[in-house]
Amino acid sequence: MSYKMSYDEDGRLIISGIECACGSQHNEPTQDIYVGSGIIDKTAAYIKKRNYGAHCVLVADNITWDIAGARLSAHLRSAGYAVSECILRRNGRLEPDETAVGEVFLALQPDTDFLVSVGSGSITDTVRVVAARVNLPQVCVGTAPSMDGYTSSICPLTYRGVKIHRPGKCPEIIVCDTDILKTAPMDMVCAGVGDVLGKYIAKADWKIGRIINDEVYCDVCGEIVTDALERLLNNIDEIKARSEKGIRLLTEALLLSGMTIMIIGHTRAVASVEHNIAHYWEMMQMFAGKPAPGHGASVGVSTLLVWPIFKRFANEDLSALDYEAIRKNAPDRAARTVWMKKAYGPAADAIMEENEGDFLSWEEQKRRITRAEARFSEIRRCIDEMPPVSRLEDAMKRLGAPMTPAELGIDTPLLNLSMRCAKDYRTRYTLFKLISECGLEDKYLKDYPIC
Numbered sequence: 367m368s369y370k371m372s373y374d375e376d377g378r379l380i381i382s383g384i385e386c387a388c389g390s391q392h393n394e395p396t397q398d399i400y401v402g403s404g405i406i407d408k409t410a411a412y413i414k415k416r417n418y419g420a421h422c423v424l425v426a427d428n429i430t431w432d433i434a435g436a437r438l439s440a441h442l443r444s445a446g447y448a449v450s451e452c453i454l455r456r457n458g459r460l461e462p463d464e465t466a467v468g469e470v471f472l473a474l475q476p477d478t479d480f481l482v483s484v485g486s487g488s489i490t491d492t493v494r495v496v497a498a499r500v501n502l503p504q505v506c507v508g509t510a511p512s513m514d515g516y517t518s519s520i521c522p523l524t525y526r527g528v529k530i531h532r533p534g535k536c537p538e539i540i541v542c543d544t545d546i547l548k549t550a551p552m553d554m555v556c557a558g559v560g561d562v563l564g565k566y567i568a569k570a571d572w573k574i575g576r577i578i579n580d581e582v583y584c585d586v587c588g589e590i591v592t593d594a595l596e597r598l599l600n601n602i603d604e605i606k607a608r609s610e611k612g613i614r615l616l617t618e619a620l621l622l623s624g625m626t627i628m629i630i631g632h633t634r635a636v637a638s639v640e641h642n643i644a645h646y647w648e649m650m651q652m653f654a655g656k657p658a659p660g661h662g663a664s665v666g667v668s669t670l671l672v673w674p675i676f677k678r679f680a681n682e683d684l685s686a687l688d689y690e691a692i693r694k695n696a697p698d699r700a701a702r703t704v705w706m707k708k709a710y711g712p713a714a715d716a717i718m719e720e721n722e723g724d725f726l727s728w729e730e731q732k733r734r735i736t737r738a739e740a741r742f743s744e745i746r747r748c749i750d751e752m753p754p755v756s757r758l759e760d761a762m763k764r765l766g767a768p769m770t771p772a773e774l775g776i777d778t779p780l781l782n783l784s785m786r787c788a789k790d791y792r793t794r795y796t797l798f799k800l801i802s803e804c805g806l807e808d809k810y811l812k813d814y815p816i817c
């Protein structure tokens with residue numbers, strides 16, 4: 367198993383030489399992803415290489431316009447491009463909703479050749495969905511190392527107040543100028559770090575999925591993410607100082623995580639139960655009309671919450687399980703439906719429909735438990751690979767990142783529910799599913815009672 371990460375003379379980040387025996391098809395990313403200092407002024411040259419034509423719509427919000435949009439627009443004009451500026455002006459945070467998407471749509475002209483997004487998550491996603499619908503290329507200029515979605519092909523959007531996901535396309539050109547990313551506020555830097563730290567959990571869960579359900583685990587994708595994570599954790603002071611090196615390492619970790627999605631075509635390497643919890647908080651706060659916590663900050667906090675449960679499970683004795691008692695307590699379809707409605711409210715039906723496989727027969731549940739017992743030493747090894755939680759806590763503390771649900775505005779009832787229902791958000795296998803299937807949920811989650 368091996369891969370090579372390198373940069374060409376233009377600052378293009380390249381993953382090549384993938385050798386992996388996992389059996390999946392591995393696609394080397396074809397996008398042009400550039401990372402470097404001062405490279406925003408090379409954007410025109412990067413675009414020229416792809417021959418997109420001369421007319422573009424450049425999308426920014428009032429904040430990213432000041433950070434990079436105005437400069438980029440002037441740069442593109444001086445290089446001969448016709449630029450229509452679409453500045454999404456808001457009082458507070460830009461929501462990637464129907465209004466934002468509509469504004470971008472209406473800024474398009476019949477002769478528009480490509481779109482340029484200048485921003486981080488919300489702007490990139492807003493432009494991504496439009497670019498995909500009108501089938502035009504997107505050039506993405508990042509302004510903060512706050513999330514791993516630059517290289518994503520999914521658009522998380524808000525539609526009539528509800529969080530939805532729409533298919534999009536990965537931008538063909540991504541420009542991450544470290545001089546600009548360095549100026550991002552510290553909470554956005556912390557968010558990026560939080561989003562990346564969750565990948566340890568994703569990796570352990572993926573490997574547990576291989577053990578229990580014969581999922582294909584891709585060693586190369588696992589390694590790409592872990593290598594980037596290690597470089598990041600070893601350089602927290604550089605990140606805190608927002609030095610060139612620190613911001614580059616964080617940006618790389620975010621981009622490389624996203625690149626694994628292109629390599630194997632799914633998000634197994636980047637999201638698991640910690641993301642389920644983060645999405646759940648966001649969704650439930652929105653249902654309640656409360657402000658949703660930021661994505662990366664939520665992932666960082668949820669990672670700290672689930673970590674001790676993983677470590678504890680490494681010392682479990684599954685040979686002591688009472689199969690008959692587990693069978694008796696296993697919820698039937700009706701009981702599970704009641705639980706899902708309690709936990710997920712208006713989203714319950716859609717989630718159950720999408721995850722039919724989560725209504726387990728006893729035969730299947732028993733098969734999983736038996737497998738876990740027989741191969742427990744392998745499960746333990748996946749967990750032992752995770753560093754001690756103190757390493758993450760130390761990093762987050764040094765950065766001043768939020769570390770508790772309370773700091774994110776998550777109250778105890780919501781926290782307790784989230785810990786209990788995170789396993790039910792999607793069929794993707796997690797240790798939390800296994801704990802529940804083994805009848806051990808009350809033992810492991812007794813600190814999170816449901817009333």
Ligand SMILES: [Zn+2]
Pocket residue numbers: 513514561637641661665
């Ligand atoms: Zn994420």
Ligand SMILES: [Zn+2]
Pocket residue numbers: 386387388389390392583584585586587
């Ligand atoms: Zn592989």
